[in-house]
Amino acid sequence: MRNYVFVILLFSCISSLSQNCNNSLSGTVTDIHDGQLLTGVTLIVAETDQAVQTNFDGTYSFSNLCNATYYIQVSHPYCLTKGFTVKVYGDTNKSFKLEHHLEELNQITIEGKAYGDKSKTLLEHTINKEDLERFSSGSVGDALKSLSGVSALNTGSTVVKPLIHGLHSSRVTIINNGVRLEDQEWGAEHAPNVDINSISNLSVIKGAGALQYSGDAVGGVIIAETSKVPVKDSLYGRSLMTTTTNGRGLSLSSKLTKSYKNGWYATLQGTLKRFGDFEAPDYVLSNTGVYESNVALKVGFNRFDYGIEGYYSRFKNELGILIASHLGGARDQDRAIESDIPLIINDFTYTIKAPRQDVTHHLATIKGFKRFDNFGKLNFQYDFQRNNRLEFDIRRGDDKDKPASDLQLDTHTVLLDIESRLNDEILLKSGVMTKYQHNFANPSTGVRRLIPDYEMYDLGLYFIVDYQLNDHLLLEVGGRYDYSYMDVFKFYRTSFWESRDYDQHFPEIVVEKLINQILTNPQPKFSNGSGTFGATYVFSEKYKLFFNYSIASRAPNSSELFSEGLHHSASRIELGDLSFKSEIAHKVAVTFQRHSDKFSFSVNPYINTISDFIVNEPTDVRQTLRGNFQVWEYRQTNAQLLGIDVDASYAFTENYRLNSQFSLVKGYDRTLNTSLISMPPVNISNEIVYKNSDFNNIRLSLQSAYSFKQNNYPDNNFDIYIPEIESWKEIDVSSTPDAYHLLNFNSSIDINLKHNSKLTVGLRVTNVLNTSYRNYLNRLRYYADDLGRNFILNLKINY
């Protein structure tokens, strides 16, 4: 009897072995060098010819395999194809590693990416090349605004400053081609000096987790990358031409790349933009033209274990500021706010007059890497940036053509990074950064310096450890230390110096006393620590959870420390404070993500608690001979920002898709129990897209964007005395504009030309209904409506 049982068992066992072919084989494919997950890898089972591809998480899955040994071929366009023998028994998990050859060779050109993986525990939002090209005639800020949780602080339609989770300026770090942009980013009316046509990938990390770049990104990090160059003999290029009806202008951009199999490559790129006055639905926005001309050149040499690259770019942008926004004082401000239309409307022109900005940014960088066996990869980078900013004001007499502000900021940075894989699970990245910065404020302007002359020395050290605990859980921990020392020469007005009691608190920094000014030599030093801790949990192929906690410390910038005087473009007196400390932010962000072709979404709630948050707000009205001006003083407070970003995408059929976004952020001043100023209102956007790759890659989309009224704002109104009516009058600078709804249409189609060339024709219509609206985050909202309808024709040739 026992034998029978044994035989039956044996048979059942054999039958299960030979006939159970319901097993699955799944796992991930990673890069052997840095453990990065590889997407788009093709895996073929030789015996059954089953083929699958890894998805965006680098995972793959086969089903219906028997308990047997299979030969699996793993291939990827950038890797050498490899074969693996896998024994399947039951549901089996097997991860493969590929020599990510080609991409490795391109390491240097994708530095930003590889050198980053940016952050593994904060969800990254990316704008790809095709989407960027749609914004070719606009700016980086316009493109970034299309992401959830990112808005823009505008000064008119041409100065567009990105705002991440309600924060901007010095709280947002911008990395261009691996270099931290040093372009006087402290000013709210200073847009980032990056040519949108020079970049092919733009990512946003909504947090300070990317410590390899900075420890002070209280808001987040924006990374602009140039495209990779393949290691093969090739010559290719792209030209883009965009014309618009609003602004009646043209933008031209061309890029040419030559590459060789031996590793050498060169890319030359140039952009030219010219726009006249833009128009609101009912009138011309006088003096809002733009003239931009940019060039970039990249030359490099790549081998598997070493490479070097030189890059130079020049960005030059001249733009007019709405003439009706130029005011003499509070009385003028009152007149401008009371009027429904701008006080000055002239005929359309391409001429750009004062007030205007003329900014030139040079960036030169040289970088190299060397890979050492059993040690890791060493990256070296030196960069030099020169930012020259000229601001022209409406002036009198001999000063008419002189800039009112002429600042030159030079920055030298040296970076040294080491990436080492300690074992299969642990990847360590560490590095050191030294920076020297010099600001020169040209005295020949005949206007007191807004930002003083200074020299600044920075030292930063960081490390980040990624620990792949198992197939589901990845942990990340990092730390960074920054030390900065400033050597400043600042002229204070004697009356201000004494009214602030600086003569009591800082007598030691006085260098010289002049008639009505005091020359001082402040030397502020800041030691800042920052850190991050995060985890990513992969539930399944579709679901992922990101958790990240970060602490960021930001030293006050020179504007916050030293401002003292009339900021003409803002028509207010701005006062900084010499005794400011660093602001420290604690941010917790969670993202729950589902990803599949049919239905994807991500939900990202966050809370950012900031101590010694520096805010600039009105405190007083000052009487001068020019009239009354509102006084805006920087002060430190405790702030808290809470918000949520939701993204969703649903495919009804193969060709139809609905994309939705929702962002909400609330900012509170916890010390004064009020709302923070300039917080983006709640916004919702829905876009329906039709796309057919069988029919010339046609793409049609209609987007509806709704922006609510911001109901939470501080009351910054002030009273002035009007002699004519013999009474005081409240000037309303706080009230927020009404909600608005915009419709945007977008279309594009590909046409194949001869000789491997492709023409893409695109037509976009923004503000289809020609709605008149004002945007709370536009600093010129008091004076004029936002842009009216715009037809944008886009022609692109790839060759």
Added chain:
Amino acid sequence: MKKIKFLTLALVVSTLFIGCSKDDAPQPEAVNEEEVITTLTVTLVPTDGGSAAVTLQSRDLDGDGPDEPVITTGNLATGVTYSGSIVLLNETEDPAEDITEEVEEESVEHQFFYTSTGGLDVTTSGENPDSEGDKLGTEFTLVAGAVSSGTLTFTLRHEPKKPNTGLEDAGGESDIIATFNIEVQ
């Protein structure tokens, strides 16, 4: 391999060189504001020569600094016609710069306005013209009426609409707003 070693070494050396080339920054020169108007002086001289001349002055030596303008005012005699003239100075420079000259050179782009309130019985007229025959107003005639008191405000507008029907209509940007408390005795 040797090449890369050399390159690396060269880079490191060059950065050390860059890092070390710190020259002591020279002390920056002070900026004296060239176009700031610190002082507005209105001189009212009686045309009949009988009563005393009156000087009204608003003086703000620290410009947009925290100190308020120092106002000197005077009283007018009832029934007297005054010939008025306005002088603008930048006293942060030594010697003081006469800004009136600049304003008169660009007369087309400037205009002075006079507004009286609070029952002050004065009338102004006879503004001197700009180079195109429109009003400039650095010189004018003022008639003090009945006994009264109130304020008199002088406003200088840059790039106003010309001709205009008055301050409300003129537009442009305010360069000066100076208000004086005045009595007609």
